[in-house]
Amino acid sequence: MAVGEDQEAMGRPDDIGLAARTLMRGAVQATLATLSRPGMEGGMEGWPSPSLVLVAFDLDASPLLLISRLAEHTRNLEADGRCGLLFDATAGHADRLTGPRLSVQGVAERTGDAMLLERFIARHPSSRAYAGFRDFALWRVTTKRGHMVAGFGRIHSLEPDLLRLPPADWQDLVPRHDDIVAHMNQDHADALALYATRLLDQPAGDWRLIGIDPDGCDLSTGSLTTRLPFITRIRDADMARAELMRLVARARNKG
The missing domain is CATH 2.30.110.10 (Electron Transport, Fmn-binding Protein; Chain A)
Incomplete structure (x- = not known):
């Protein structure tokens, strides 16, 4: 978006x-x-x-x-x-x-x-x-x-x-940030590709998650970087998981 x-x-x-x-x-x-x-x-x-x-x-x-x-x-x-x-x-x-x-x-x-x-x-x-x-x-x-x-x-x-954003919106995300990024890159490369190609109209590539925050997440492949805004602001790892699952479902349905 x-x-x-x-x-x-x-x-x-x-x-x-x-x-x-x-x-x-x-x-x-x-x-x-x-x-x-x-x-x-x-x-x-x-x-x-x-x-x-x-x-x-x-x-x-x-x-x-x-x-x-x-x-x-x-x-x-x-x-x-x-x-x-x-x-x-x-x-x-x-x-x-x-x-x-x-x-x-x-x-x-x-x-x-x-x-x-x-x-x-x-x-x-x-x-x-x-x-x-x-x-x-x-x-x-x-x-x-x-x-x-x-x-x-x-x-x-x-x-x-x-x-x-105030600390209350992001401080609980800090200790889990790197784990979320690593998990998505290691286990959900297919979801990252769907975010990029179906939700953001980006070309196919080896898309990786490079960062996440309450408003969305950043994806990159090669020298290309793009932004995936979240539908709902997240504040912790559980909310991040729910939002990422919701977005991949939307991407699959769009296909």
Whole structure:
């Protein structure tokens, strides 16, 4: 289910928040805007500086960045963690300005959380080659506000509680996350293939589950990554199992 379908009825704040998180969580890259640090050449201190970054997400939907201290944007964040991220889902629209996109403002901070680093690497496997370099570190962005254009004339401002899920919605999922992912990949490759091909209209391939969160799960094959939103928000392993079974039944019936 993509932004623009069932969840984009957009009548209630929860619907808007889900659509925004789905757009974010479906992204593999974003435009990062930082504030140019003091001492910047050309007197550009304080000016916005945009750059392209790879992104992953915490279970609560907070963006994760694995970035090098050699990059200007990292040096800017070290001086001032305030930043913006633009998530662009307009590909495929003849008029890109009618497509969905989301910009968020937040504060980026370094984190040494090993679980979050593994979430990033699972989404971007090639990053494992440099994740341990001394100049690289993982940063987590605490979102403070969002602005979403869901389509022509459908514009929404979002408060933090719509962009980030509270701990009660994900903390019971944390200790079982890796077990769920491993179980699905080892024992239910057929279900993963059905999710991708029948529910998401993706090509056939060696689809693997790379992450799960209360709103949905991420699948990948080769260099292709796609997002499967859940019908019902999950909070623990039992709810995850029920939702994954419900979705595979839907996929089989669709065939």
